[in-house]
Amino acid sequence: MAFPKITVIDDLSSALSASAKWDAVIVVAADCNAVSEPAIQAALNAHQQIDARINSEVLLFSNEQVPGKRIIFAPTGQLSRYYDDVRRFFDVANQAAKLAASAGVKQPLVLVDAPDDERFKNAVSAVYLGLTQGLWQPLEARMALDESELEPITEIGLLGSTDSVSAKWLMAAEAGKRVARDLCGTEPERMAPPGFADYCVEALAGSAVKVEVISDQRQLERQYPLLFAVARASEAVERHQARVITMTYEGKGPIEHSLYLAGKGITYDTGGADLKVNGHMAGMSRDKGGAATVAGFMKMLAQLQPEGIKVVAEIGAVRNSIGADAFVADEIITSRAGVRVRIGNTDAEGRLVLSDVLTHLIELAENDDKAEFFSVATLTGHAARAVGPYTALVENGVARTKDSAKMLSAAGDLWADPAEVSRSRREDFDFVRPRTKADDLLSSNNAASAVTARGHQFPMAFLQISSGLDKTSHAYTHVDIAGSGVEGGDWQHGKPTAAGLMMLAGRYL
Ligand SMILES: [Zn+2]
Incomplete structure (x- = not known):
């Protein structure tokens, strides 16, 4: 069962230090302005100067300050309309997973900023499940080829408690989905x-x-x-x-x-x-x-x-x-x-x-x-x-x-x-x-x-x-x-x- 395990992060500043074990930081939020971590927001704003796609596409760019020296930003887009739901987080994480895997990421730290709204109370969990959906490869492929190369991401750092459920609950759900x-x-x-x-x-x-x-x-x-x-x-x-x-x-x-x-x-x-x-x-x-x-x-x-x-x-x-x-x-x-x-x-x-x-x-x-x-x-x-x-x-x-x-x-x-x-x-x-x-x-x-x-x-x-x-x-x-x-x-x-x-x-x- 090779799906990425969750490591719960309690101390964000040490997780974000350049010497931490993570090899990329994946950030999911409505747009740059919705990102709450000041250092990350500064990095996004700087990147925005040279790339106008920042709030509309999943992008990877380098940054010397973060662990792994790279940030993947996955913007969900607008979340306030009555027909927006937590799939906005799931779907964009699904895309980010593919980009991360092809970029050679193995252990990303994942930061999620969601609106304070009942509809998004499982946003962190939805990001994890969207990532694992994107990472999963067919059984035939895993049998014929090298599973560790096909599904390279082994661990995901998630901040704080994962919404209303525990990391154990979430990993049990992913084991079932797999x-x-x-x-x-x-x-x-x-x-x-x-x-x-x-x-x-x-x-x-x-x-x-x-x-x-x-x-x-x-x-x-x-x-x-x-x-x-x-x-x-x-x-x-x-x-x-x-x-x-x-x-x-x-x-x-x-x-x-x-x-x-x-x-x-x-x-x-x-x-x-x-x-x-x-x-x-x-x-x-x-x-x-x-x-x-x-x-x-x-x-x-x-x-x-x-x-x-x-x-x-x-x-x-x-x-x-x-x-x-x-x-x-x-x-x-x-x-x-x-x-x-x-x-x-x-x-x-x-x-x-x-x-x-x-x-x-x-x-x-x-x-x-x-x-x-x-x-x-x-x-x-x-x-x-x-x-x-x-x-x-x-x-x-x-x-x-x-x-x-x-x-x-x-x-x-x-x-x-x-x-x-x-x-x-x-x-x-x-x-x-x-x-x-x-x-x-x-x-x-x-x-x-x-x-x-x-x-x-x-x-x-x-x-x-x-x-x-x-x-x-x-x-x-x-x-x-x-x-x-x-x-x-x-x-x-x-x-x-x-x-x-x-x-x-x-x-x-
Ligand atoms: Zn039939």
Whole structure:
């Protein structure tokens, strides 16, 4: 786990002395005038005389007075408008990380000046997380090349206490995000279902999180019938065979929050018999982003071991292949909850995988009156179309009365992991209704979700009915990260973001 460790700086003047160990000073603030340290501000003002870009671009320039003899200034720009949020800090730190790494920086001291405003109360943390996001390199690259050269920054000096959380908390969050980025971002052979399960087992080995993996295909066929329908065409290829991964954490003390998380882990989505054509398949190794976020959250719990919280997470890791045994539209398959599901389109596979996983979680939550349910998934192109680069939250009635999604979204705003709340409506249930007595439920229509009205809301109605959640009194929020799971919405090349993880962490940890 080579991500930069945090060293908390208590004494700024000695950290800034030219003999200190730091090899660069990274400064993040709205502009030169917002920098509070007089020596740094003087250096910035001097540089401004020869470079007019100073308040608009991330720049590196030399300065004899600071450790490492160089300053990287990362201006966030204006922060006072109602639509500015802490991502201004995260994003500019992400850019600064790339500049620092290519400049050969290994141990920067980082100074952050943020306005005294509730929205920016985690600005220092957001800078750290933006730096680590910028520094992360794909697992394949780290395996093939020299990891210490690819990710050269080993330590970051942060001033004072890191906002509202400890350095330990923040490093636990980054450990989790790193796991999530690796799992989401890695190509489909290295991170086929068995590899996905192995990575989870290894990442959580010896920790307070218990991991169980089902690899027996006959057991999956019996216990996870919808999931297995998706897995059918991959069974013949041993290295692609499905896995169900269950991770459990129970903190000490009386349990205040009890979370049940289902993660969609489609390690590759060909679309199945409804094959993705016209170039729409590239990037579909990232269709495991929801499962990656869930596993990353468990890694954070393992590092942090918080009290008063219980989390049960289950991931369906499945490759949606095409082949002689591929499931097809029109098949009727009875879910684990006993609901007869008519397949509408085999490219709407994520909801099938999640459904049986949710049912198993309902079984585990019997007698748990604090249980709150979540599904995390790169589920629909519609989510990306409707809310752009944000996560979309769709909650059931119980969750809505508890303001579950509203509180999650508020936490996400403070942690540079924002989400928008969508409503679940009667039309969503009508959309998946049975058309004959032959089945109880339709999985999807046959147009791309992005051009289907309520394309990210109606699948949540499906998930409730097919899993049996609609027959419980559990709060349930569906988390669609199809728009937020990778940087720039570029599913083929964009860096995974671990979307949803910081929102959950900010809300519950
Ligand atoms: Zn699909």
